[in-house]
Amino acid sequence: MGIYEHKLRFKRRPLLRHVTSDESRDQSPELIIENVQTSIRFNNIIKSEQDMKSYRVLVLENGMKVLLISDLTTDKSAACMCIEVGHMNDPVEVSGLAHLTEHALFLGTEKYPNENEFRAFVSENGGITNAQTFADVTKYFFDVVPEKLSDALDRFSQMFIAPLFCESSVLREISAVNGEHEKNLDSDAWRVRMVNKTLANANHPYSKFSTGCKNSLLDRPKQFGIDIINELISFHNEWYRSGNLMNLAIVGKNSLDELEQMVCSSFVSGIENKNVNISHWSEDVFLNDQMMTKTYIEPIMDVRSLTISFPTPDFTSYYKSKVRELDFRFEDYISPLSLVRKVVSSMRHYPLPEVLSAPVVITEWQPDLIERVLKIITPENMRLVVVDKSFSWKCRQMENIYGTRFGTEMIPKSTLKSWIFCGFDKSLQLPQQNLFIPSNFDFLPISNWKQTYPKIIRDTSLVRVWFKQDIEFRKPKSIMSIELKNPTINCDPLNWNLTHLFVWLLDEHLKQQMYMAELAGLEYRIAVTTSGIRIYIDGYSDKQDIFLEMILKEIFRFKIDIKRFEDIYDSYLSDLKSFTSDKPQQVAIYHLNIILTEQMWTDQELIASMKFCNIGRLKTFMKEVLTQTHAECFIYGNVNEDKALQLSSLVEDRLSKARNCSPTKSSKIFIPATLTLRERKLSEGIHHVYQAVSYYHKLSCTSFYIQCGIQDDKSNVLLDLVLQMLKEPFFNVLRTQEQQGYLVDCLVRRANGTQGIKFVVESSKHLDYIAHRIENFLTSMAEKIETMSRDKFESFKKVLKVKKLPNTLTLTDQFWDYFKEISSQQYHFNRANVEASILRNITLEDVSSFYKTFISRESPTRRSISIHVTNKSEDKIEIEPQTLEIQNVVKIKNISDFQSSLQLFPLIRMKNLKQFYSKKK
Template structure:
């Protein structure tokens, strides 16, 4: 589909039509004088657009085209407390000039710096953050998207600053060089990421001259070294690229405001009419990225992390061309299904060495098979199964308007990775089943019905996410579908679906196989990420066997989905309560209830928290609890997969104090799912075969923790030092191989033998329904002839308590990065302030808001310490603090820590020099942020649940903090800084975690012998340290001790 900039479109209003549930565009009446400040282009009657929107959406929409051909969608939402804008430019990495890889991405970085109208560096970001907003951008293959959100009263100036990105940006030589380093730092962060590595490898194995083949991120070599060798000046090439490509006719703008459409239109016309229009055409290319030499191939590659993954990929017709027919969605629904009869269902139940295909033993030559017509037909599912896969996903990816790929990704078990060809064979058997079964209208209608419900009852999301989604849609969809995009399949055309299905053949397949078993067996290296790989052609005999594959009796289409909601009515909830109420309290449980009196949607949110003392008894107990919850999810999958397809989501996860069940979605069938989950828990039995698979998965996850980004490792160590009940993952990893199914069989009854249920039910559910649900759970677990559980004594309630650091002492914990190949280092500089306290809370929050952008500007933009540079508040179980997080490949943690301390010294002067107007602006920004309403039921429920699970129960927290902020003075903020934050502050408590990367090994060794002042104390043993420190109290106690 071509870029949808239509030459004769004008300003249009959007009117709701009850009969058709769509919005009809009409011409704006000329007598609206306030719109006569700038003419728009004429529109013919027959060219009026129809903008489809959800039935319950009260927002107003208007589409306009400015005289410079910039196309915009205006959104008026009188109820919003946050406004936003997004500009999508139809220029992306595909447009990078040859030899300047990453230039489009580099330009995205540079536009944030300054403009002729606002020349102060980083003043745009500073303005956004100081007014309660956020801003970001991303570069994709064919477009670049810039966006921000901000408090309502600062919108006009923010929009003006934003518009200058596209009018007259400044790109100073100094800023240019610094930002090339920032791009290089961003790339350094990604070098050991399997996701980035595999994405680039798939691009690398494609046609050299095709834009898909390019390296899109950029680095120091592509943006500075290579251009300079060619006599090119990177800054001049950047400016040239901007002038040649950033044309108004290639831009799509979405503006989300609180004011009327007419007022927003005046604002948009005034701010954006100066963007130049060169009538630049969208980047054009011909040909497909994969030709014959890139098909029928097996690529073996060595990942960074433990695990085996199989990616089966086909080039297909882009779904965007047939988005109403949704061929890829239809096929991904079936191929990626996880219910009975699906590919994944079979793969989960296969033996480690079954009589599959009559093949040789697992360690035979990969292609040395004599399978004939027995391909997977003799697979026998027995009780003694192991399973070949732990997950399977399918769908369209890497799509553009000109090409696309359909991908099936299978995570394999150790047993499964010995049967790659069998797994691919099973997949082709299922594709053969789809061909034989034909395209089924009932399946399409089911997907269409689900999509209709999802679209018309969709939750409100943040304005920034909303405008980004729509501006991206505007590039590829016609105006009537800017809100809908591809979410509503409405045209059943079997031939279109069959066309894509016909492309999923052995002749077109590309297989990427990731496993560490290929170490030392590869003969090529991908140049940008250093990924080791080899390529071989799939033998013709194997291709022929796959072509002849036919379905067997174990494979069949899914049954109709019983979880599709049909009752979407709203309950008559008479109580207009603002906060959760304690509906019921027994010795077994507490039930918190919050009816939906805000969002009016047929959805509910349920939390059931099992407080089990044995869960954190030891590292073994924590590991077994983790496996227990994973097995429950595994057992439920076949039954509950349809629930998730129909918009009813569930999760079971381990917590610090036990485990919890979460169910969210349409309330009509929710009770069925909740009851089934609870019954599965009560009837839990260990299946040795599934235990082995889950254990293997968890083991690899623990092994892969060492490959986390250094900043993530630093934050983990900080938590391990501060949280009294946490066990180190290295100890869990050590014990895990020795734990057998019998150990879990013994542990599970003990885990459940003592428990207390903390329950929260919210949404479109009546009080008696909520009570009935919890009473049923109590009956199952606590009552009957042989109760599964007994209630807890008050002393048995687990609480997660936090180490209280010592005033005047700078504790530090130096350690080398777990993955010695990672050159990045990281620092966490944590300042512990207080336990939950109203006035100290708002002072800390205000200081963090005030210092956030200056810290980023100084430490990241000016000093270029690292791409990841964050200043944030940190909450450890009610204990609040300030945290700097910085990851760097150029400086060691000791140096970074000195720079953080230097920043705090320098910021002291800025704090004293702050004008009263700036102070009031920051206070008002924070107040506006706190007054921001919850967008949907899930967001509201998460806030309330946080108060419940922490035991603080301050549901009116935001109102109370707003009241406190209104009386806060500038002197009080300075006093807070002097008391808790500044160097040598009397109440200052500091912990720094210093993770030294591979490039800073020398600095790490030097740090071990460095003499330090008496107030700096090194932590040599985390657990000796924890045992020697006092603890903060807990807000949460037993049933008789919780604050109500």
């Protein structure tokens, strides 16, 4: 495809609006001459045949590269700015400066001086914003409802043009950066990374400490006589004020011309082109003395890993030799935010017309390049890194920042020699022909345009088959879930373990074939659920029947090998034991679920029952499970009813053989009774507190949960609205203003037919104090909700409506929406529409009264619980003097005693399945 470029420079005049977005007309030069702020512009970007969006590339006069994406169907607009500066550009004396700059840009600008202006604006208009600092770039991004793109973009651009860098805000933000560092202190990934940096070439900026902390950003610079605020301003001046270092991608519902005008009016004045050189680092990251070495690192958790790395030159310029062209042809929808975040990186590396295609399409076959890479993979050009506690005795050095112990030694010459001359390994051969590669991409004719929701097309004593043909997305793909149900799987910890061992063994056994399937664009997962074993297949429809048949055959004929069993037994057990080293937040989630869910096993119970798991018991048990299974299938995508029946008959035939009986129509003899678990109901007016321990982490976590009863259409909507109103202020108050901790979030939890709202704070402060701050926040919000303006309330409703009824989903999203209804047995396929129409009539009084009944601290009927996760040293944390007593607190001492004192919520009443029967069968 030809590429049309204009290299025109004219004096400044207002941007004219008559440039059309129609591709063919747009390429005629006389239409473009009027534009004065753009020196290059073209529309003909290589794109996928199914891609309906239109694209335009601009290079503004100030050197900024811009990709405009017009998507008339989008319900979110988004933008991502990528600046060519990263933590490798940090001054030697101020580690973490690039990262601090990233945080500080959000703290208000000259034009919009409120500290939290941009984040609040985006959040009130249905979006999110965040930023990331990488080694060589920093990315800032947001999304927002389409009508607010222009306003959001103006606020966004001011962060680069004129940030305030107000001293008190920046100093407070250093605490946030420090909090982020403290969170990383006990993360083995960060610790291992820093040891590698310590061992790297000290002249290469890769070796620097990237995230920064209070010491590196305040104390250490002071010793060098550096004022951090001045340093921040000069870093910003150096790297954020030149258009040639900026790449911007933006998606909007507007035409390309409108988008162009928005970008020009926000980003042209205030940013000049200072032609700053983009940083390049020519030094080697690892010098010769680091090759042929073996480094031992002592982890915090009980993890083991071996990494073999072969430093290579930069191969980016050979991008045309990569794979995965099919995926480009039938690319799935990705959210506007993910799209801009992805494409902005391509804008840096590839010629602009190829920004979409270059990362995926191969156009050149270069075997010599493969040879070149192979020549790099040699024992002489290799570093080995072993992470394992059992080598602690070899770790005699200490890395300074995280305090990680490690040791490095040369690999003996004789070992190297034996590796160099080891010859060829016969098992490393080119694979056999891949049977799963699709060849037929035709769409099956639509058999029933009127079928809006999934229907049951077969219901026998062995299978129930839900089916829906895709009529919206039209991809040659389909997705299916097959759940082999059997209630004995979750009836005690022993059975639960046996089922997991079986699935782990099977997964291991299928690995090779699965790899082939994956290469052919088929995704596969097998998992244990509380009701059975679930198989999930997603990808091109063409060869799915061969694939499914192969999996079923393996499941039913699988012979368990004793050696494999022993290996898997060990890794499963060590996985169970590692729960003590989970992050505080995960420990909190786990305990909340254990306490509230009717039938869930604790890790201690599971570990205790492991001694009864042996290969004989496993074989007997699985034989029983598989011969007493009823399967629930859901098939969705490029399949028609006949094809779905054919696929499900593969399952039914297997079950029929296993049970040694043929299916009976509509008989319930084998169908297990309802397998849905129920939720425990906390007592009213009491705040329960459970204290859990996280052994390895320094930070503590509080997870404050408030139950809001059984789900129904109206209360779902009310709770979603409350969340919308609380989320951003919660972050703003507890994180930005009060600096309670780095991780601060609030979210809705829906489980077992019930729902509630959860507030999470990871902090180094005393958890009673944090709980007190959360209560304080809840009280302040009660008043804010009551006195909220009509306009503001309506805008919350509008944003929620878009969330309920998005224009753009993917085949996979739609599958999961339907699937959730089937697996929760709620069958409320029309949920989104029903909830959206209820939303229309919700008043502020409704929300306020919902809040007062369920969430307010003063409510006598509130049901709440805090999970406090601390490491053992909690007593040493000082309690702040202003801590108030929370009333009616009851500490939970023993989980099972507590559980037995609680009632259960009822189940949501099941719909009559008859209404879902397909009329045809």
